[in-house]
Amino acid sequence: MSLGSNLGDRRSYLSDALQGLPDVVAVSKLYETDPVGGPPGQGAYLNCVVELRTKLTPRELLAVAQALESAAARARVERWGPRTLDVDILLVGDEKVDDPDLTIPHPRMWERGFVLVPLADLAPELVVGFLDSDIGRGVRRVGRLDGPQARP
Ligand code: X6L
Ligand code: MG
Ligand code: MG
Numbered sequence: 001m002s003l004g005s006n007l008g009d010r011r012s013y014l015s016d017a018l019q020g021l022p023d024v025v026a027v028s029k030l031y032e033t034d035p036v037g038g039p040p041g042q043g044a045y046l047n048c049v050v051e052l053r054t055k056l057t058p059r060e061l062l063a064v065a066q067a068l069e070s071a072a073a074r075a076r077v078e079r080w081g082p083r084t085l086d087v088d089i090l091l092v093g094d095e096k097v098d099d100p101d102l103t104i105p106h107p108r109m110w111e112r113g114f115v116l117v118p119l120a121d122l123a124p125e126l127v128v129g130f131l132d133s134d135i136g137r138g139v140r141r142v143g144r145l146d147g148p149q150a151r152p
Pocket of ligand 3: 086
């Protein structure tokens with residue numbers, strides 16, 4: 001799962017989401033990232049990637065993600081606009097889902113530095129061939145979220 005926030009107390013929104021995710025086994029480092037897409041002038045994001053070891057189905061994970069976004073009082077103001085919390089499902093094992101409201105693997109994950117750089121912390125083998133020399137531009141490591149499961 002990918003977590004992002006660029007509105008309000010970004011770090012708290014991510015921490016709260018992390019606490020609310022089930023079966024977390026690893027958390028990437030934390031990155032401050034230039035916004036990609038959306039309206040001009042929106043603020044930088046904090047992003048990280050989280051690994052779960054779970055029996056939940058993709059659809060159950062989507063419900064979890066949406067509940068966490070609701071708990072962060074996420075408002076949908078404009079497409080790709082600033083948000084308190086974004087929780088996206090990147091990969092679920094080797095499952096494929098192609099529904100109107102849910103696509104797994106996440107269709108645009110492979111060209112986004114704010115996804116691939118943190119994903120490389122947890123699963124470097126997955127991003128081999130996608131991490132080109134440009135992908136890390138606008139992605140700055142700023143520490144990590146606290147929590148017992150943080151991978152050293
Ligand atoms: C052409 C046109 C190329 C659109 C790319 C890419 C649009 C990504 C939207 C695109 C395009 C997005 C985050 C973000 C968003 C985030 C950072 C999106 C949707 N979410 N930027 N922008 N972190 N850094 O979590 O990802 S909005
Ligand atoms: Mg997103
Ligand atoms: Mg999303």
